[in-house]
Amino acid sequence: MELLSRTLARVKPSPTIAVTTKAQELKAAGRDVIGLGAGEPDFDTPQNIKDAAVAAIASGKTKYTAVDGIPELKQAICAKFKRDNDLDYKPAQVSVSSGGKQVLYNALIATMNPGEEVIIPAPYWVSYPDMVLLAGGTPVIVECQLEQSFKMTPEQLEAAITPNTKWLIFNSPSNPTGAGYTWDELRALTDVLMRHPHVWVMTDDMYEHLAYDDFKFCTPAQVEPQLYDRTLTVNGVSKAYAMTGWRIGYAAGPEKLIGAMRKVQSQSTSNPCSISQYAAVEALNGTQDYIAPHNELFVRRRNLVVKALNAIDGVICPVPEGAFYVYPSIAGLIGKTSAAGTLIENDEVFATALLEETGVAVVFGSAFGLSPNFRISYATSDENLTEACKRITDFCAQLR
Numbered sequence: 043m044e045l046l047s048r049t050l051a052r053v054k055p056s057p058t059i060a061v062t063t064k065a066q067e068l069k070a071a072g073r074d075v076i077g078l079g080a081g082e083p084d085f086d087t088p089q090n091i092k093d094a095a096v097a098a099i100a101s102g103k104t105k106y107t108a109v110d111g112i113p114e115l116k117q118a119i120c121a122k123f124k125r126d127n128d129l130d131y132k133p134a135q136v137s138v139s140s141g142g143k144q145v146l147y148n149a150l151i152a153t154m155n156p157g158e159e160v161i162i163p164a165p166y167w168v169s170y171p172d173m174v175l176l177a178g179g180t181p182v183i184v185e186c187q188l189e190q191s192f193k194m195t196p197e198q199l200e201a202a203i204t205p206n207t208k209w210l211i212f213n214s215p216s217n218p219t220g221a222g223y224t225w226d227e228l229r230a231l232t233d234v235l236m237r238h239p240h241v242w243v244m245t246d247d248m249y250e251h252l253a254y255d256d257f258k259f260c261t262p263a264q265v266e267p268q269l270y271d272r273t274l275t276v277n278g279v280s281k282a283y284a285m286t287g288w289r290i291g292y293a294a295g296p297e298k299l300i301g302a303m304r305k306v307q308s309q310s311t312s313n314p315c316s317i318s319q320y321a322a323v324e325a326l327n328g329t330q331d332y333i334a335p336h337n338e339l340f341v342r343r344r345n346l347v348v349k350a351l352n353a354i355d356g357v358i359c360p361v362p363e364g365a366f367y368v369y370p371s372i373a374g375l376i377g378k379t380s381a382a383g384t385l386i387e388n389d390e391v392f393a394t395a396l397l398e399e400t401g402v403a404v405v406f407g408s409a410f411g412l413s414p415n416f417r418i419s420y421a422t423s424d425e426n427l428t429e430a431c432k433r434i435t436d437f438c439a440q441l442r
């Protein structure tokens with residue numbers, strides 16, 4: 043009998059974590075490596091949030107909590123949904139987990155049956171298709187090209203829906219492209235969903251607060267209130283509050299679904315870290331004043347990177363509305379050969395050659411379901427970005 047499960051055999055490990063590990067190995071071996079692979083802000087968790095965690099420890103808030111979140115945090119989450127998204131949720135409609143990743147996973151495990159499908163627009167966050175596979179479902183990938191700003195059209199959504207569709211996973215602003223849907227663009231998609239009452243929406247709003255220029259974030263249940271009863275609105279504190287290591291994500295939706303997710307969590311990890319939950323209460327209820335200055339910094343870095351990449355022959359880099367990623371196309375470079383003699387057959391070869399020949403770590407597009415592209419995370423210093431862009435420019439200039 044085979045030791046490993048057949049389900050696991052269908053799943054691949056996270057390629058973003060693989061790139062980060064490879065970059066760390068090269069660094070440890072003494073190479074001068076600039077890592078642009080990590081999906082986390084480079085600034086520290088704000089002091090008021092750390093203080094709340096220290097206070098939680100000092101007052102003995104170090105024991106098991108309610109399985110899917112302390113009442114104080116559920117209250118803070120309800121207040122956040124009202125304040126930011128004009129959505130009314132009761133604490134019984136809220137679930138807190140160890141990161142947004144676990145929220146999404148719980149929801150899929152709680153709902154998927156063999157043969158049921160999940161629509162995932164590509165480029166997608168790497169974990170969606172594999173989570174669907176782990177949950178026993180079938181991912182249905184809809185490719186959204188650069189020419190359509192990486193956004194799914196209502197026609198594409200309509201064509202992807204079948205009687206077996208259970209969920210649409212929606213992510214705006216997106217990881218890996220940074221693309222954000224306007225109210226009207228989202229409305230066109232929710233209009234399609236209104237014609238298919240069996241399809242549920244899992245909206246991953248993790249980058250809500252990282253929205254730039256005139257872009258206004260919006261979320262499906264806000265744009266189409268009639269979808270409220272079949273929408274799971276997912277969010278978390280990792281990105282906006284620089285709290286990736288604290289592992290707190292949350293969601294709100296119909297009580298029946300939230301109860302099923304609680305059941306999954308109760309038989310797997312139980313409650314998320316008690317101290318992190320108290321820190322998250324402060325993140326949501328405390329000052330939001332540092333978000334705007336952080337975003338100013340991100341906009342400056344985004345502009346720096348987009349300008350440098352677009353100056354390279356064979357590279358096209360759209361300007362994203364949010365998050366901290368860019369997703370340039372390298373269609374113009376495929377088929378060329380690097381200075382070290384590597385034939386750039388696809389984006390994975392490109393990213394590997396770039397890392398080995400210049401020490402710049404990026405993630406190849408095929409990991410996100412749309413090629414030939416690569417993803418840069420610009421959540422790092424201006425100096426790192428300037429040097430990395432210079433090395434990418436030189437690398438591309440030497441391709442023959």
Ligand code: PLP
Nearest residue numbers: 081141142143167217278280291
């Ligand atoms: N969703 C998206 C689109 C992400 O990019 C990430 C993290 O990279 C997550 C969810 C998970 O975030 P966390 O588990 O840290 O809350």
